Amino acid sequence: MLEPVSALNGASFDGLARIEETGLQGMITLRGDLSAKAVKSAATAASGVRRVPDQRQANVSGEKGLCWMSPDELLVLCPYGAVAEALEKMQAALAGSHALAVNVSDARAVVRLSGPAAREVLAKLCPVDLAPAAFTPGMFRRTRMAQAPVAFWMDDDESFRIVCFRSVAQYVFDVLKVAAQPGSEVGFHARPEPV
Amino acid sequence: MLILNCPYCGVDADETELAAGGEAHLKRHGPGSSDDEFHGYLFARKNPRGVHFERWRHAHGCGKWFHAARDTVTLEVFGTYPAQTEGPPKPILAAIEARRPGWTLD
Ligand SMILES: [Zn+2]
Numbered sequence: 648m649l650e651p652v653s654a655l656n657g658a659s660f661d662g663l664a665r666i667e668e669t670g671l672q673g674m675i676t677l678r679g680d681l682s683a684k685a686v687k688s689a690a691t692a693a694s695g696v697r698r699v700p701d702q703r704q705a706n707v708s709g710e711k712g713l714c715w716m717s718p719d720e721l722l723v724l725c726p727y728g729a730v731a732e733a734l735e736k737m738q739a740a741l742a743g744s745h746a747l748a749v750n751v752s753d754a755r756a757v758v759r760l761s762g763p764a765a766r767e768v769l770a771k772l773c774p775v776d777l778a779p780a781a782f783t784p785g786m787f788r789r790t791r792m793a794q795a796p797v798a799f800w801m802d803d804d805e806s807f808r809i810v811c812f813r814s815v816a817q818y819v820f821d822v823l824k825v826a827a828q829p830g831s832e833v834g835f836h837a838r839p840e841p842v
Numbered sequence: 843m844l845i846l847n848c849p850y851c852g853v854d855a856d857e858t859e860l861a862a863g864g865e866a867h868l869k870r871h872g873p874g875s876s877d878d879e880f881h882g883y884l885f886a887r888k889n890p891r892g893v894h895f896e897r898w899r900h901a902h903g904c905g906k907w908f909h910a911a912r913d914t915v916t917l918e919v920f921g922t923y924p925a926q927t928e929g930p931p932k933p934i935l936a937a938i939e940a941r942r943p944g945w946t947l948d
Contacts, residue, residue, distance in 0.1 A: 702852055717904035718850050774856035789851075790859055791902035 654756035654816035662827035664762035671727035672757045678720045679746025689740035693733035694723045705787035705800035714787045727752055756816035761806035766836040769807060771826040793822045849924050851904035863897030866909050867929055891915050893938055893945055895930055
């Protein structure tokens with residue numbers, strides 16, 4: 648039996664912010680009519696969260712959750728070892744409807760970026776308004792990080808979880824390391840010191 | 843730098859998040875058309891100084907194709923609209939007329 652290994656084997660880096668690969672994460676792509684009852688119940692049954700997120704929202708708790716990818720696509724998160732069972736539940740719920748559910752866990756990597764300067768570091772690489780008032784926990788964004796497509800959400804006000812393709816995981820990790828190099832603070836999103 | 847609002851995910855997408863898809867609302871000429879029509883469909887494109895209708899794809903975002911109406915000289919964006927249409931919708935035309943009095947759709 649081969650042991651599954653995540654893309655970066657748990658690599659981490661401490662600089663302006665902490666960067667760490669989270670390890671194996673179960674991920675299922677679900678495509679279909681997101682207003683259809685069968686699709687909604689397939690999503691909630693597989694992820695264990697009760698609410699299907701609205702446009703550009705994420706509803707994630709730990710390793711479980713749902714993310715809004717596009718008007719006809721959800722990203723379903725569940726523990727890596729629970730994917731087969733989740734997919735079985737989903738196929739049952741989707742029987743007879745025009746929808747698609749596929750295990751993409753091994754095609755992806757997840758990196759956590761955390762610390763008071765996390766917004767600063769990410770804002771160097773993504774064309775997204777990451778001001779504390781503009782991007783908040785609960786939101787979800789697909790964009791590019793330098794040259795690679797990524798998606799991310801915030802678990803709290805100082806930490807992001809970033810999803811990318813496994814093939815660009817090393818690139819994403821390395822480009823984040825450059826952006827988090829000590830001494831490269833920009834200070835754009837930094838809160839002013841109290842006087 | 844262009845910023846276009848994607849009508850599918852609502853993101854104000856920076857140009858670097860998008861892929862350009864050329865002129866919008868082309869009529870496809872395929873089997874049964876004349877050589878001139880087919881030639882025009884394949885090769886003839888408008889290249890206006892001013893109002894232009896274009897196809898764009900939110901390539902590094904939700905992945906959807908959409909339309910944009912903009913000015914090729916000033917880069918002013920009049921609006922964006924979904925892909926499922928054969929021509930610019932009324933609110934887009936009104937927005938252009940408001941900013942470019944006398945402009946007509948050809
Ligand atoms: Zn979009």
